[in-house]
Amino acid sequence: MNAREPDSSAQPVAVIGAGVVGMAAALSLQREGRSVTVFDPEPPGEGCSLGNAGIIAPYAVVPVQTPGILWDVPGMLIDPLSPLAVRWAHFLPLVPWLVRFARASRPSRVDAVSKALASLLPRVRDAWKDLAGEAGTAGLLIDGEVLMLFGSEKGWRDAQFSLDLRRRRGVPTEEIPAAEALRLEPALAPVFVRAALIPDLSWCVDPLALTRGLAGRLRALGGEIRAERVRAARPRVEGGAVLETDGGASAWDDVVLAAGAWSRPLAAMLGAPVPLGTERGYHVMLDHGAGLLGRPVNLNDRGFYMTPMAGGLRCAGTVELGGLDAPADPRRADAIERQARRLLPDAGGKLSDWIGFRPSMPDSLPVLGPVPGRRGVWLNFGHGHLGLTLAATCGRITADLVAARDPGIDLAPFSAARF
Ligand SMILES: Cc1cc2nc3c(=O)[nH]c(=O)nc-3n(C[C@H](O)[C@H](O)[C@H](O)COP(=O)(O)OP(=O)(O)OC[C@H]3O[C@@H](n4cnc5c(N)ncnc54)[C@H](O)[C@@H]3O)c2cc1C
Structure with missing residues (x-):
C-alpha cells in the first residue's frame, strides 16, 4: 500500500x-x-x-498460562531466579491477576486463546514487511528459523504440551538430533539433550x-x-x-x-476497566565479535532467547511478576548471563543489561x-x-x-x- x-x-x-x-x-x-x-x-x-528478543514469531500460538501452571506457583515464590518467578513483596497485589491467570489455564480456555492467537499470527510477517518497507527499515528484518534447545529430558517432556499445541495449529516444528544442532551452530557447547527447529519466522536486528x-x-x-x-x-x-x-x-x-x-x-x-498487569523481563547484551550464532536460539527450559543483533548478542526473556515500581533484580540478569555463557563459552564481554515491562493480560x-x-x-x-x-x-x-x-x-x- x-x-x-x-x-x-x-x-x-x-x-x-x-x-x-x-x-x-x-x-x-x-x-x-x-x-x-x-x-x-x-x-x-x-x-x-x-529491549525485546527481536523475534517476529508466527509460531507463538501457545499462551503463557498452560494447564497445570498453578502447581508451579510455590516454586516461583521460593526461587527468585527461576524462569518464571513471583516477587514475594508484591505477591498480595498480584493475587487478582494470578487468579485470572489460573482460570485462563483451563485446557478449554487455553485452546480458545490459542485459536484467537492463530487468527492473527499468519498475517504478522507480511504486515511487518509492508510497514517496515514503508518506513525504509525492511533491512532490519531477517527471515529465518529459530533453534530450540532443551537442557534435560524433563525439559523436553514438559515442552510436549506446547509442541503438540503448535502442531495442532499447523505450526511446523522439526525435532533434530542434538548433534545436528551442534553442526548448525558450532559455537554451542553440548550442554543440551534435545533440539528442534521452527522455520518461517523473522527477527529484528535492532528493535529500537x-x-x-x-x-x-x-x-x-x-x-x-x-x-x-x-x-x-x-x-x-x-x-x-x-x-x-x-x-x-x-x-x-x-x-x-x-x-x-x-x-x-x-x-x-x-x-x-481491564485487568492489565506486567510480566517483567530482562536482557543482557554480550559481545559476539563477528557473530557466534547464525540464527536465534531459544534455551527452552530457561525461558530466554539468544538473538544475534547489530549491537551484540541479545540474551533476553524470563518472567518476573512484581509490578511496575519495584527496582530491577540484578541477579536475574546475572542468571541469564550465566546460562548464556554455559551454552556459548566463547561469548565476549557483557555490554549492558536491561529490564522491561511487558504489558500482560492474564489470558495472554x-x-x-x-x-x-x-x-x-x-x-x-x-x-x-x-x-x-x-x-x-x-x-x-x-x-x-x-x-x-x-x-x-x-x-x-x-x-x-x-x-
Ligand atoms: C525480555 C523481553 C523479551 C521480549 N521478546 C519479544 C520478542 O522476541 N518478540 C515479541 O513479539 N515480543 C517480545 N517482547 C514483548 C514486547 O517487547 C512488548 O510486548 C512490546 O514492546 C510492547 O510494546 P508497547 O508499544 O505496547 O509498549 P512500550 O514499548 O512499553 O510502549 C509504551 C509507551 O507508552 C508510553 N506511555 C506510558 N504511559 C503514558 C501516558 N500516560 N501518556 C503517554 N504515553 C505513555 C511509555 O512511555 C512507552 O513509550 C519481549 C519483552 C521482553 C521484556
Whole structure:
C-alpha cells in the first residue's frame, strides 16, 4: 500500500504511547491520510519495545498460562531466579491477576486463546514487511528459523504440551538430533539433550531502530509526536475523548490507547476497566565479535532467547511478576548471563543489561478494538510476549477500525469486555 500525501483537511487521530505498538498504529493511520498526533513523554521505542528478543514469531500460538501452571506457583515464590518467578513483596497485589491467570489455564480456555492467537499470527510477517518497507527499515528484518534447545529430558517432556499445541495449529516444528544442532551452530557447547527447529519466522536486528524508523516516517508524512504524558482521558458523548496532558486539554474524534503496561488507568477512564498487569523481563547484551550464532536460539527450559543483533548478542526473556515500581533484580540478569555463557563459552564481554515491562493480560491475549459502547475510542495494548510480533498487524487492524472498514477478523476474543 502506498502512503497518501499529507492533507490539511485530514481527520485528526490521537495515539497515546510511542512504543512499537503505538507507532505501528500511528503510521498505519497516517499513511492512509489521517493526521496523527502521538503523545508520549519518552522518545519513541524506549519502553518495553527497546529491549525485546527481536523475534517476529508466527509460531507463538501457545499462551503463557498452560494447564497445570498453578502447581508451579510455590516454586516461583521460593526461587527468585527461576524462569518464571513471583516477587514475594508484591505477591498480595498480584493475587487478582494470578487468579485470572489460573482460570485462563483451563485446557478449554487455553485452546480458545490459542485459536484467537492463530487468527492473527499468519498475517504478522507480511504486515511487518509492508510497514517496515514503508518506513525504509525492511533491512532490519531477517527471515529465518529459530533453534530450540532443551537442557534435560524433563525439559523436553514438559515442552510436549506446547509442541503438540503448535502442531495442532499447523505450526511446523522439526525435532533434530542434538548433534545436528551442534553442526548448525558450532559455537554451542553440548550442554543440551534435545533440539528442534521452527522455520518461517523473522527477527529484528535492532528493535529500537525499527520503532524509530516508524516514528521518522510518521513525521515525514506530516504526523506529529508530542513529548507529553496523557494524565487523564475523558470520553465524549459525541464520540472520541478529551485528553489532558502536560501541555493542556485537547478534544479528539478518534483516540487510540497504546500505552503498553501503563495503559490500565487510562483504559478505565475511557470506560474499559481491564485487568492489565506486567510480566517483567530482562536482557543482557554480550559481545559476539563477528557473530557466534547464525540464527536465534531459544534455551527452552530457561525461558530466554539468544538473538544475534547489530549491537551484540541479545540474551533476553524470563518472567518476573512484581509490578511496575519495584527496582530491577540484578541477579536475574546475572542468571541469564550465566546460562548464556554455559551454552556459548566463547561469548565476549557483557555490554549492558536491561529490564522491561511487558504489558500482560492474564489470558495472554491483547486488548484490541473499540471501548464497548463508545465511538471513536480504540484500544490496542496488552500484547505481552508478542508486542513486536503483533504490532504491525494490530496497527493495521486499528486503522481499519478507525476507517470503519471490516478488518477481516473476529475481534470478540480481544474485547475489553471479555473479563
Ligand atoms: C525480555 C523481553 C523479551 C521480549 N521478546 C519479544 C520478542 O522476541 N518478540 C515479541 O513479539 N515480543 C517480545 N517482547 C514483548 C514486547 O517487547 C512488548 O510486548 C512490546 O514492546 C510492547 O510494546 P508497547 O508499544 O505496547 O509498549 P512500550 O514499548 O512499553 O510502549 C509504551 C509507551 O507508552 C508510553 N506511555 C506510558 N504511559 C503514558 C501516558 N500516560 N501518556 C503517554 N504515553 C505513555 C511509555 O512511555 C512507552 O513509550 C519481549 C519483552 C521482553 C521484556
